[in-house]
Amino acid sequence: MSVRTLRIPLPPYARRAFGAASVTAVAALAAALLPTGQAGAADSTLRSLAESKGLYFGTAMTQGDLNNSALTAVAGSQFGMLTPGNEMKWDTTEPARDSFNFAPADRLVSFAQANSMRLRGHTLVWHSQLPSWVSSLPTTQVRAAMENHITKEVAHYKGRLYSWDVVNEPFNEDGTFRSDAFYNAMGSGFVADALRTARAADPTARLYLNDYNIEGQNPKSDAMYNLVKSLRSQGVPLDGVGFQAHFVLGQIPSTFKANLQRFAALGVNVAITELDDRIQLPATASALAQQASDYAAVVRTCLAVTGCVGITQWGVGDSDSWIPGTFPGYGAATMYDANYRPKPAYTASATALGGGSGPSPTPGASCKVSGVVNAWNSGLTEDITLTNTGSTTLNGWSLAFTLPAGQTVTSSWNASLTPATGEVTAGNLGYNSTLAPGASTSFGFQANHTGDTSLPASFSLNGSPCTTA
Numbered sequence: 001m002s003v004r005t006l007r008i009p010l011p012p013y014a015r016r017a018f019g020a021a022s023v024t025a026v027a028a029l030a031a032a033l034l035p036t037g038q039a040g041a042a043d044s045t046l047r048s049l050a051e052s053k054g055l056y057f058g059t060a061m062t063q064g065d066l067n068n069s070a071l072t073a074v075a076g077s078q079f080g081m082l083t084p085g086n087e088m089k090w091d092t093t094e095p096a097r098d099s100f101n102f103a104p105a106d107r108l109v110s111f112a113q114a115n116s117m118r119l120r121g122h123t124l125v126w127h128s129q130l131p132s133w134v135s136s137l138p139t140t141q142v143r144a145a146m147e148n149h150i151t152k153e154v155a156h157y158k159g160r161l162y163s164w165d166v167v168n169e170p171f172n173e174d175g176t177f178r179s180d181a182f183y184n185a186m187g188s189g190f191v192a193d194a195l196r197t198a199r200a201a202d203p204t205a206r207l208y209l210n211d212y213n214i215e216g217q218n219p220k221s222d223a224m225y226n227l228v229k230s231l232r233s234q235g236v237p238l239d240g241v242g243f244q245a246h247f248v249l250g251q252i253p254s255t256f257k258a259n260l261q262r263f264a265a266l267g268v269n270v271a272i273t274e275l276d277d278r279i280q281l282p283a284t285a286s287a288l289a290q291q292a293s294d295y296a297a298v299v300r301t302c303l304a305v306t307g308c309v310g311i312t313q314w315g316v317g318d319s320d321s322w323i324p325g326t327f328p329g330y331g332a333a334t335m336y337d338a339n340y341r342p343k344p345a346y347t348a349s350a351t352a353l354g355g356g357s358g359p360s361p362t363p364g365a366s367c368k369v370s371g372v373v374n375a376w377n378s379g380l381t382e383d384i385t386l387t388n389t390g391s392t393t394l395n396g397w398s399l400a401f402t403l404p405a406g407q408t409v410t411s412s413w414n415a416s417l418t419p420a421t422g423e424v425t426a427g428n429l430g431y432n433s434t435l436a437p438g439a440s441t442s443f444g445f446q447a448n449h450t451g452d453t454s455l456p457a458s459f460s461l462n463g464s465p466c467t468t469a
Helices: 020-033 046-052 063-067 069-078 103-114 139-156 181-186 189-201 219-233 256-264 285-304 344-352
Strands: 056-061 081-084 118-126 163-168 206-211 240-243 246-248 269-280 308-313 367-376 379-388 398-402 408-413 416-418 423-427 440-448 459-461
Touching: 046 056, 046 069, 046 344, 056 063, 056 069, 056 118, 063 069, 063 103, 069 103, 081 103, 081 308, 103 118, 118 139, 118 189, 139 181, 139 189, 163 189, 181 189, 189 206, 189 219, 206 219, 206 269, 219 256, 256 269, 256 285, 269 285, 285 308, 285 344, 367 459, 379 459, 408 416
Parallel strands: 056 081, 056 308, 081 118, 118 163, 163 206, 206 240, 240 269, 246 269, 269 308
Antiparallel strands: 367 379, 379 440, 398 423, 398 459, 408 440, 416 423
16 A cells, blocks of 8 residues: 555653654544544544553454454554564464465555554564474574574565564463474574564564563563563663563452563563453453453553553454453453443543543434333343434444343343343444434343343443433
């Protein structure tokens, strides 16, 4: 695409506020891309709120995500940094020796450029998603293969990427190096060699080491700290450390802030690179509230640590998150639900960044709700009719309400409902997303109950209270 990338550079070892002209340009673009009901104004998007604090707020996508219009609308408007989830990994970019394929990654690069998003390269050297030919090489040939791979890939994107995760997940949980093709061939020296090779291929991209379970102080983070300290003392080009931050609900380490600070004190940037916060399903209202608290804590920690340059969420919404496929029984790990509507974690993050109460109500989203309950023994059905009494056509709607105590949704029709109890959000399906002024739509659900069979007492549409009949 013949679209100029909007670059808002950060210095290698310090965070600073972005220039007013750049913020204005990003805000104007975000306003043009905002989907109805996602946010009320460009200055309340995550990317603009973060940039006003001298940070970036990013997301991860794969090329398949480009076919999802709801996902891309949120990604393009709300996030200012893009990490390709798989497309820059070795098994995609060099599946056969010295035979390179950059087409999948190029598609994501084009999307980022079209939406003035910066790019984080992920990842050059990793023990996983490694083609078998690399692991089968004689140890005497691994160094040359690694250097060639780094040089060719980094050179292909020279001048277009903000940073590279040069080495990903080098440590075991006990702080020892993983026994992979690179360590077995070169010992711990492969890290320095990889960094020097990447710097030679692109002197402007920021170079990172990246790992998980190093967010708190423990043997693994101690090993990373000692490695960074050693590399810096040797003059090896290393600009930052990425903390993946794949958290479990309510389990952010108490030493998180102190740990980031000790790394920053070594003269490197720190970044939250793959944030999510998994919940044991079904996600209750209290779990979503705890998730909101967790997300806000991450944002506040980054703001409090000089040298923390930004936060990237791993995925855009719950539908494209890797969590359910990797951790059975867990999910709902992002700030956006399965229909890409903002969750309490979004509101909490925006507030922590200095915004208001999150997404603003959709202009003209006045509404009226009526309902009928048919109850028996321990079960019931509820049929709800939503009428748009405003003056603006709704292109996508989200109706929030609180179920009476003891009611648990077991199935629904004409809308998606989440979670099953407590504070519930009903969202449109593809065929009933448009609601013109004066028009109505109906949906319903079946639920178990423990005695209270009444309708919810209050409803809000895209953030605006509805009247009830």
